[in-house]
Amino acid sequence: MDSTTTIRALAALAQEHRLAAFRLLVQAGEAGLPAGAIAEAVGAPASSMSFHLAQLTHAGLIRQKRQSRSLIYSADYAAMGGLMAYLTENCCGGQSCAPAASCETPNKTERNAA
Amino acid sequence: MDSTTTIRALAALAQEHRLAAFRLLVQAGEAGLPAGAIAEAVGAPASSMSFHLAQLTHAGLIRQKRQSRSLIYSADYAAMGGLMAYLTENCCGGQSCAPAASCETPNKTERNAA
DNA sequence: TCCATAATTCTATAATTATCGAATCATCGA
DNA sequence: TCGATGATTCGATAATTATAGAATTATGGA
Helix, strand or coil, X not given: CCHHHXXXXXXXXXXXXXXXXXXXXXXXXXXXXXXXXXXXXXXXXXXXXXXXXXXXXXXXXXXXXXXXCEEEEEECHHHHHHHHHHHHCCHHHHCCCCCCCCCXXXXXXXCCCC | CCHHHHHHHHHHHCCHHHHHHHHHHHHHCCXXXXXXXXXXXXXXXXXXXXXXXXXXXXXXXXXXXXXXXXXXXXXXXXXXXXXXXXXXXXXXXXXXXXXXXXXXXXXXXXXXXX
């Protein structure tokens, strides 16, 4: 992960509705949630939420897939881990004290180690 | 850490010069760096850098201490850890897969476990 | 094909944030 | 107390980002 990507990710998360949506998706796991449910949960109008979900998607933090009429969004755990890693890189002068979360989804346990 | 604090921290980091400065300080360790050195390293005018350092300070990500004529800035590792923890909270549906970095500075090894 | 549902894109406006030179403040040494 | 150094604050301008209603696109069922 490079500086530009990281800034996009941080900027994407630095907004009330988007942070709430992202955390919701992080907690929702692999299954994800449809746009409408997210909008309702965070209390934002559909068009605003759509704008925010696009930002998160563009930042690579979440993914979108269509399922009938709904668009299901889900967190990209690898991107989240990459962000953490970038922030803590060479932490404390190179001792690499803790490499940050690499949260592999336990729902599809061991299926792939990407 | 709550939502408001987290957003302030993320917004603080979501800017080229501030991200560069923060990473510099994370790598610099406990000793920190004077404002002038940071400004020069990231290539920003003193007044701009001062503005950015104030934002990072206000977000609780870095601390300031005076040392003669210089103002020394250093990373707040606990705040960084708290930020990580908030983002990954209840990750993947409550399994708490990885608690994120809790980077205690190895420079003053074992001196206090705060 | 027509209607209803789910969601996005468009558009205009409001609000926030970044930039950086000039002026000011704080500290130190002579 | 004066001059020099390190850094912040002020202020005016530029640029970016958020908001949400209305219009539009995509899908599925009768």
